[in-house]
Structures are given as C-alpha cells and as structure tokens.
Amino acid sequence: MDYTPFFITFKLALLTTMILFNIAIPLAYFLAFTKLKIKVLLESLVMLPIVLPPTVLGFYFLIYLGPNSVIGAFFEKTFGLSFAFTFEGILLGAVIFCLPFMVTPIMTGFRSIPKNTIEATKILNKTKWNALIYVFLPTIKKxxxxxxxxxxxxxxxxxGIILMIGGKMADTNVAAVAIYDEMNKMNYDAVHTYALVLLFVSFVAILLLNIFAKPKNSDIAPY
Structure with missing residues (x-):
C-alpha cells in the first residue's frame, strides 16, 4: 500500500492552515470592526465557498488560473508556476475553499470582545497594532x-475541488482522492486503511474543538 497520499494530505492541510492563519487575522479584524458599507458584500464573498459546490469553484479556478488563461499563462511564463494539476494549484485551491472556516470563528471572536475592553485600549492610547497583538488576540485565543x-x-x-484542480497526479493524490481511486479498483483493504486514518484524524479534530469550546467555569448547575 502507498502511504504517499497521507504525506501529501497532511502537507496540504498544514500549509493551508499556516497560510490562512496569516490571511484570516487581518481580514477577520477588518470585517469585524470596519464601518464601510461594503462590509456585507465582502463578508458574503468570503463565505461563498461554504455554499458553492466544490466542482463549480474548481471549474472557475481552472478557467481563470489554468494554462490557457491570461493569469495562468503569466505565472507559468514569468515564474514557471502552473496552477493546473500541480501541488501549488491544489494548495491555492484549498486556501480559497477553506478561507471561511478560518475567518468565521476568528471574526466571531473579535465581535464578542467586550466593548469595555475595546474602550480601555483607546483610553490607554494603545495603537491598533498593540491592541491587536497584546489584547485582542489573547482574548480570542479559543x-x-x-x-x-x-x-x-x-x-x-x-x-471535489482537489480532484478538479489536481486530478490524480503523483503530487496531488491526497488521501480522499486515493479512496475514490481505490474504490474504483475494488481495493477495499487500501480503502479501509485510508478511511480509518481520516476518520481518526477527523474525530480528534472534533474532540479538540469541543474541548476548546467548553467554558472553564460553567454557571449551569448539573441536571
């Protein structure tokens, strides 16, 4: 059995999370506190991947960033970088596809900061940068x-989006795509192995989410 899909999967997940963390902090801060009228439009665009079918997103990704597009041709000619059927392509696709899953919780956290905490940073003449780094981010760490x-x-x-953008190339064959491929081959032993690992990782992630979401001191009396 080939374990390469696991390596590609976790590499993709780690890089996507790191990239989105750096994008989501300033973006969520802006969406949470800006008073611009276009905030609703911008927020809707950020949330779009949640309801948009992955195949639709993958299709337009290839149309506008594929080798036959102006943007895709520019990157390939200038930087030797192709976004179709490459790891770089599925990484960019994953960043776009998972953007709302990073931005939404952080934006909600910013909006839940008590008003008196925000006012206190102004009274203490803290810059927006200092307030963000030393007050707001520690407050919303959960x-x-x-x-x-x-x-x-x-x-x-x-x-869906990985299969659309990356196909089943050696550098883009993540575990989810490998399951689909092995199912078509009726190689159920390999399917079980891939599926069990993904099931375990998903369960651990949900378990950690519930642990972090649980308040330290609950005021609710046990029933």
Whole structure:
C-alpha cells in the first residue's frame, strides 16, 4: 500500500492552515470592526465557498488560473508556476475553499470582545497594532484555535475541488482522492486503511474543538 497520499494530505492541510492563519487575522479584524458599507458584500464573498459546490469553484479556478488563461499563462511564463494539476494549484485551491472556516470563528471572536475592553485600549492610547497583538488576540485565543482546527480538518477531507484542480497526479493524490481511486479498483483493504486514518484524524479534530469550546467555569448547575 502507498502511504504517499497521507504525506501529501497532511502537507496540504498544514500549509493551508499556516497560510490562512496569516490571511484570516487581518481580514477577520477588518470585517469585524470596519464601518464601510461594503462590509456585507465582502463578508458574503468570503463565505461563498461554504455554499458553492466544490466542482463549480474548481471549474472557475481552472478557467481563470489554468494554462490557457491570461493569469495562468503569466505565472507559468514569468515564474514557471502552473496552477493546473500541480501541488501549488491544489494548495491555492484549498486556501480559497477553506478561507471561511478560518475567518468565521476568528471574526466571531473579535465581535464578542467586550466593548469595555475595546474602550480601555483607546483610553490607554494603545495603537491598533498593540491592541491587536497584546489584547485582542489573547482574548480570542479559543476562537483562533477553533479556526485552526476547522481549517486543518476541512482541508484533510477536501475532495471535489482537489480532484478538479489536481486530478490524480503523483503530487496531488491526497488521501480522499486515493479512496475514490481505490474504490474504483475494488481495493477495499487500501480503502479501509485510508478511511480509518481520516476518520481518526477527523474525530480528534472534533474532540479538540469541543474541548476548546467548553467554558472553564460553567454557571449551569448539573441536571
């Protein structure tokens, strides 16, 4: 049995989570606190991958970033970088596809910060950067952890968009695609192995989410 799909899967999930963490913090901060009227439009665009079928997202990804597109041709000619049927392609696709799963919990965390905490940073004349780093982020650390776990787990389970963008090439054959391929070959032993590992990782991610979501001191009396 080939264990390479596991390596590709976890590599993809780790890189996607790291990239989205750096994107989501400023984006979620902006969406949570901006008073611009286009906030609703921007937030809707960020949330779009949640309801958009992965095949639709993958199709437009190939149309606008494939080798026959202006953008795709530019990157391939200038940087030697192709987004179709490559690991770089499925990485970019996973970043787009999983964006709302990182942004939403962090944005919710920012919006749940008590108003008096925000006012206190203004009274103490803290810059927005200092307030973000030393006050806001420590306050919403549970929300950040939820975003990280959701993004990692969702990337591991991604199938449709990965298959559309990456196909079944050696560098893009993640575990979810390997399951589909082995099922077609009726190689059920390999399917069981891939599926059990993904099931275990998914369960651990959900377990950690529930642990972090549980309040330290509950005011609810046991029934």
């Amino acid at each position: 929300s950040i952890m939820n975003g990280i776990l959701l993004t990692f787990a969702h990337t591991i389970g991604a199938f």
